[in-house]
Amino acid sequence: MPRTTATRRKTAKKPTRRRKKTNKRKLEERRKFLLVLMFVILAIMSVVVLRSCFMTIDISKLNYPSYIKQDFIDQDGHSRTGRDMKRVNDIVIHYVANPGSSAKANRDFFNSSQSRVSAHFVVGLKGEVIQCVPLDEQSSASNDRNPDTISIEVCHPDASGKFNDKTYGALIKLTAWLCDEFGLDEKDVIRHYDITGKDCPKYYVEHSDAWKKLKKDVKKAL
Numbered sequence: 381m382p383r384t385t386a387t388r389r390k391t392a393k394k395p396t397r398r399r400k401k402t403n404k405r406k407l408e409e410r411r412k413f414l415l416v417l418m419f420v421i422l423a424i425m426s427v428v429v430l431r432s433c434f435m436t437i438d439i440s441k442l443n444y445p446s447y448i449k450q451d452f453i454d455q456d457g458h459s460r461t462g463r464d465m466k467r468v469n470d471i472v473i474h475y476v477a478n479p480g481s482s483a484k485a486n487r488d489f490f491n492s493s494q495s496r497v498s499a500h501f502v503v504g505l506k507g508e509v510i511q512c513v514p515l516d517e518q519s520s521a522s523n524d525r526n527p528d529t530i531s532i533e534v535c536h537p538d539a540s541g542k543f544n545d546k547t548y549g550a551l552i553k554l555t556a557w558l559c560d561e562f563g564l565d566e567k568d569v570i571r572h573y574d575i576t577g578k579d580c581p582k583y584y585v586e587h588s589d590a591w592k593k594l595k596k597d598v599k600k601a602l
Contacts, residue, residue, distance in 0.1 A: 437468070437561065437562055437563075439514065439515050439516040442515070442561055445553075445554075445557055447507075447508075447509055447550070447553070447554075448501075448509050448510075448511055448554070449508065449509065449510050449511065450510075450511045451487055451510050451511065451512065452511070452512060452513065452514060453487065453490045453491035453498060453512050453513065454491055458495070458496045458520065459490050459491065459495045459496060459497060459498040459520055460490075460498055460512075460513055460517065460519075460520070461517070461518060461520060462517060463517065463518045463526075463527070464516065464517065464518070465515065465516050465517055465518050465527065465528070466527060466528065467527075467528050468515075468528060468529065468530055468562045468564070469528040469529065469564075469568065470525070470528070470529045470530075470564070470568045470569070470570050471529065471530045471531075471532065471555055471558055471559065471564065471568060471569050471570070472521065472522045472525065472529045472530070472531045472532070472570055472571070472572055472575065473532055473534065473551070473555075473569065473570070473571055473572070473581055473584070473594075474499060474521060474522075474531060474532065474533045474534065474571075474572045474580050474581055475533070475534050475535075475536055475541045475543075475580055475581035475582055475583070475584075476502070476533050476534065476535050476536065477541075477580070477582070478535075479536060479537060479538050479539050480505075480537060480538070481535060482504050482505060482535065483502040483503060483504030483505075483508050483509070483510045483535055484504070484508075484510065486502045486533060486535065487502055487510045487512050490512055491512075496520065497520045497521060498512055498513055498519050498520045498521060498531075499512060499513070499519050499521045499531040499532060499533040500512065500513045500515060500519045500521075500530050500531050500532065501530075501531070501532045501533070501554060502532075502533045502534075502535065503532060503533070503534045503535060503543075503547055503550050503551045503554065504535050504547065504550075505535050505536075505537060505544060505546065505547055506546055506547075507546035507547060507549060507550035508550070509550055509554055515530065519531045521533070521572075522572060522575055523575055523576050524575075525575050529570075530558055530562075532551065532554065532555065534547060534551055534581060535547055536583070540582070540583050541581055541582030541583035541584070541586075542583040542590075543583070548594075551594075552594070552597045552598055552601050553601060555569055555598050555601075556598050556601035556602050559598065559602060560602060565599065565602065566595040566596070566598040566599040566602070567595075569594075569595055569598055571584060571585060571591065573585045
């Protein structure tokens with residue numbers, strides 16, 4: 381006699397106890413795997429955050445090029461605050477906004493009682509480079525980005541703010557060296573304008589093509 385649907389349901393095999401245990405074990409293993417995966421992801425994220433907060437370069441072991449002249453300004457709590465630089469994330473390009481002035485003149489202004497600003501480096505009209513602030517200290521140049529940026533002030537011959545050939549060449553060389561030492565590249569080279577909207581460096585804000593070329597030249601020099 382043919383079995384009815386109800387009969388077939390009654391005679392259908394029920395899950396065995398062994399199968400239930402197997403499924404439960406697989407579920408527990410999956411949970412453990414997800415917990416381990418989450419732990420690994422959190423550990424990686426923690427390392428990234430910590431690296432962004434602390435300097436990973438030993439400044440005392442930097443091999444400074446011969447063209448850099450170190451002439452540090454006095455620590456006065458304003459131009460040179462003495463605050464530690466925890467991490468370098470970008471290099472900021474400025475212009476001195478004083479046409480025809482030399483690197484030495486700008487360095488000396490930073491060191492005067494009239495000044496409340498400074499930069500790590502000043503690049504002069506003859507291609508000279510003066511370092512005004514140690515690289516493990518903050519400069520007073522880039523507003524709220526002082527704690528994680530290296531600042532470079534650049535001299536220019538006229539009011540346009542365009543750098544002459546010698547100045548431009550020295551700037552590219554210096555910026556490429558800094559990028560190489562701190563594990564950065566041309567994408568990490570920014571303008572003061574990119575931080576605050578200030579018209580600095582003037583020519584390279586007004587001429588975006590010139591700024592793009594500058595970054596490309598840094599890339600070539602790396």
